[in-house]
Amino acid sequence: MNLLEQLGQDSALFLDFDGTLVDIAPTPDAVVVPPGLIDALGELHERLGGALAVISGRPIEQIDAFLHPLRLPAAGVHGVERRRSDGGVEVVDAAVPDRVRQAAEELAARHAGLQLEIKRGSIALHYRGAPELEALCVAAMQAAVDASPGLILLRGKMVAEAKPADASKGRAIEAFLGEAPFRDRRPVFIGDDVTDEVGFSAVQRSGGLGIKVGEGASVARHRLPSAAAVREQLVRMARTTRTSLT
Numbered sequence: 001m002n003l004l005e006q007l008g009q010d011s012a013l014f015l016d017f018d019g020t021l022v023d024i025a026p027t028p029d030a031v032v033v034p035p036g037l038i039d040a041l042g043e044l045h046e047r048l049g050g051a052l053a054v055i056s057g058r059p060i061e062q063i064d065a066f067l068h069p070l071r072l073p074a075a076g077v078h079g080v081e082r083r084r085s086d087g088g089v090e091v092v093d094a095a096v097p098d099r100v101r102q103a104a105e106e107l108a109a110r111h112a113g114l115q116l117e118i119k120r121g122s123i124a125l126h127y128r129g130a131p132e133l134e135a136l137c138v139a140a141m142q143a144a145v146d147a148s149p150g151l152i153l154l155r156g157k158m159v160a161e162a163k164p165a166d167a168s169k170g171r172a173i174e175a176f177l178g179e180a181p182f183r184d185r186r187p188v189f190i191g192d193d194v195t196d197e198v199g200f201s202a203v204q205r206s207g208g209l210g211i212k213v214g215e216g217a218s219v220a221r222h223r224l225p226s227a228a229a230v231r232e233q234l235v236r237m238a239r240t241t242r243t244s245l246t
């Protein structure tokens, strides 16, 4: 898949963060933003008339910190938060009930390899440091979520996350597509995880392009092999002359 051939001035580009722009790391705070990526994203954002957004499971605040000084339009916490192109922020109003937090905290307190992320509107229990505990983590989080109307359990890469059913990456992308400068553009979404599948469906329903990074079943009709390949193409696109995005 050659992105350069697919992306035109009438495109809107939506990018997942972990596993797509940066390589997966042992813990959430250990990811590294490689040199050149921030400049490339800034350049592409400008060339696409502002129609470039990060669509992440992380809070927007974290995305801003990793991409500093760039502040892109963004959806965070799988669509719970969304910063529009004009800078305004919308939040899906949903508090995670205490029972979910307690279930996750109890497990994390008992097992050193587990890591908890408390976000606005979600709780993520990471088991990358103790993969043998996957079944235990998923069962405990699922039971807590089943007892909490309005929540669903999202299974990501070595993580089980309780989040509002009303928020998703797909809905966030659709909301962007209803607004300037994304409106009336052909959407392209690049992501690597099962949590990105609803985003692929959203762009493909709008006549756009879903691009899955790496292996695994996907509804996306296109593939790139790795986050390194995504970065290489983004940097290359940013370096080419302005006339290439036509």
Ligand SMILES: O=P(O)(O)OC[C@H]1O[C@H](O[C@H]2O[C@H](CO)[C@@H](O)[C@H](O)[C@H]2O)[C@H](O)[C@@H](O)[C@@H]1O
Pocket: 016, 017, 018, 019, 020, 023, 024, 025, 026, 027, 028, 029, 030, 031, 055, 056, 057, 058, 059, 117, 124, 126, 128, 156, 157, 158, 159, 193, 195
């Ligand atoms: O939607 P994304 O931008 O891909 O974010 C998904 C989750 O990414 C982070 O967790 C994942 O990446 C970590 C760093 O590589 C890794 O240690 C962890 O196992 C992965 O699940 C982030 O911590 C989560 O909050 C995001 O939801």
